[in-house]
Amino acid sequence: DGPVIIVGSGHGGYQLAASLRQAGFSGRVCLINDEAHLPYQRPPLSKAYIKGSAGPESLMFRPEKFYHDQKIELIAGRAVSIDRAKxxxxxxxxxxxxxxxxxxxTGARNRLLDLPNANLPDVKYLRILDxxxxxxxxxxxxxxxxIIGAGFIGLExxxxxxxxxxxxxxIELAPRVMARAVTAEVSDYFQARHREAGIRIHLGVQATSIEAEGGKVTGVSLSDxxxxxxxxxxxGVGVLPNIELAAxxxxxxxxxxxxxxxLLTSDPNISAIGDCALFASPRFGGSLRLESVQNATDHARCVAARLTGDSKPYxxxxxxxxxxxxxxxxIAGLTTGYDRVVLRGDPTGKAFSAFCYKGDKLLGIESINRAGDHMFGRRLLGMDRSLAPEKAADESFDLKSALA
Ligand code: FAD
Structure with missing residues (x-):
């Protein structure tokens, strides 16, 4: 009972406030927002938004009126401490x-590069709208x-x-792009595609310094x-979860x-969701911290359900x-720990999926320009089913029949 205060109004915070109202929560809901914008979607920041000419309003989840109508108090500012006893x-x-x-x-923040000249104006990061x-x-x-770092954001x-x-x-230190997140087959495909587009990719090297003249960047020196x-x-060298307020x-x-x-902390009155949360996962075993819209919004829905009387593990x-x-x-599923990859479709045809298995168990599917395979994977994995690798590889096998 009592007010629900949400620190951070990114994907998780916004969704929690909206889901609480949808579930009929009638108490006070405050969304503490330390960015000078209405809550907005982050993925387009490195995709459509950066390419196009649409204004910041195109990114907002909802107009200001929504918060007013739903009695969600958007409070501009930053939470600096918690008095748990009071x-x-x-x-x-x-x-x-x-x-x-x-x-x-509270999400995550950019991991900063610790190199000379890294704070010059022409050295940029990409996490927030500004x-x-x-x-x-x-x-x-x-x-x-x-671009330093060949992860998703760097490559986008x-x-x-x-x-x-x-x-x-x-520039990427690992031997392949997106190495922590995707199979070698998918890395190879993207490396080839980016190179075809004229992007030079340097693997297995590190930036050792940023050169500048008169405060202007002139280049980057490499470890080789x-x-x-x-x-x-x-x-784009990754993020650090914002854990300090909790710590x-x-x-x-x-x-x-x-x-x-x-998604409860050790304090029964405090939960944590989204990029900042290291959550116990009975399904995957051990603890996980994921950085995705799905994770933040599904966490939010789970906590909203608990706070309105429908408590279930995430x-x-x-x-x-x-x-x-x-x-x-x-990508559907979590492919960590796979020991076998089966391709469906042909990378040279620019549309294929990599089905990742551990033994005979399907862990996840990485699809490139094959939305149908991706939706199939989400449905199949959602039903806790697997698919024999031979069937995955056989284009004449109708995937839909595995869902029946
Ligand atoms: P965030 O969205 O980071 O929100 C946290 C908010 O809390 C921030 O506004 C922060 O300023 C605020 N905050 C922190 N501390 C305080 C405090 N003390 N007081 C008040 N406010 C505070 N995911 C995908 O699934 N697909 C994609 O294609 C994709 N593309 C992305 C592209 C970019 C450029 C970025 C940056 C991320 C992308 N992601 C993508 C990841 C996804 O956006 C994040 O996983 C998601 O935003 C996490 O939501 P969150 O609510 O946990 O954190």
Whole structure:
């Protein structure tokens, strides 16, 4: 009982507030928002938004009227501490908010590059709307970008920069792109596609310094002694979960705010959701911290259900997507620990799926330009079923029949 205070108004925070009202919660709901915008969607920041000319309003989940009509109090500011004994949250403004239940939806922040010149104006990151907006503005005046990190965000930006006519180099320490997230088959496909588009990808190397003259970036030096000229550097080397507020309040944290399978911290009045939450997962075993829209919004729905009397352990089915150039990658399931990959379709035809197995158990499917396979995978995995690898590889096998 009592007010629900939500710290952070990204995908998780927004969804929780909306789901609470949908489920009929009539108490006070406050959404603490430390960004100077209405709650907005993050994926387009490195995709459509950065390419196009639509204004920030195109990203908003809902117009201001929605929050007013739903009596969701959007409170501008930053939560700075939690008094668990008195159930109060202190904001940077000095305002104190009482809570019945507190939800930490604080997300993650950019991991910063610790190199000389890394804080020059032409060294950019891409996590929040203001950063995407800044990049969108300066890209047309730039000639050559070096992107540090070949993860999803680095590669999405690389394709956009290339489409906008910039020379583009991508530097990656791992031996292949998106190495932590996708199979070698999918990495190889994207490496080839980006190279065809004229993007130079440098694998197994590190940036050792950013060179500048008169405060302007001139290039990046690599661990193998090479030097890449650039007038723009974009850093995409991962994120750090925002766990400090929880840690300072004495809540257990590790590589995220530790929560149980109900997304509750060790304090029964405090939950954590989304990118910041390290949650116990009976389905996958052990603890997981995921960075995806699906994870944040399904966490939010689970907590909203609990707070309105329908308590169930969180058991979401992960899925994800990334748009790079003309290619759409979609991932269903969690492929960690796979020992066998079966391809359906042909990478040379620019449409295929990699079915990932551990033994005979299907863990997940990475689909490239095959939305049907992706939707099939989400449905099949949602039913806790597998598919024999021979059937996955056989294009004449009708996947739909496996759902019957
Ligand atoms: P966030 O959306 O990060 O929201 C957290 C909010 O909390 C932020 O606004 C932060 O400023 C605020 N906050 C933190 N501390 C405080 C505090 N003390 N007080 C008040 N507010 C605070 N996922 C996909 O599934 N598909 C994609 O294609 C995809 N593309 C992406 C592209 C980009 C450029 C980025 C950055 C992310 C992308 N993601 C994608 C990941 C996805 O956006 C995140 O997983 C999702 O936003 C997580 O939601 P969240 O609510 O946990 O955190």
């Amino acid at each position: 159930r109060k949250v202190l904001l940077a403004s000095g305002e104190m908010l009482d809570y019945g239940h507190l939800v930490l939806a 950063e995407s907006e800044a990049l969108r503005k300066i890209v047309p005046s730039k000639k050559r970008a070096v 930006f690389a394709s956009t920069a290339r489409i906008k006519g910039l020379g583009v180099d991508v 002694g090479r030097h890449l000229p650039a007038d723009l550097v974009v850093v 300072e309040a004495g809540l257990p944290v590790a590589s995220g705010i530790i929560v149980d399978e109900h 058991d979401g089915h992960p899925w994800f997507w990334s748009d790079q150039g003309d290619d759409k990658l979609q």
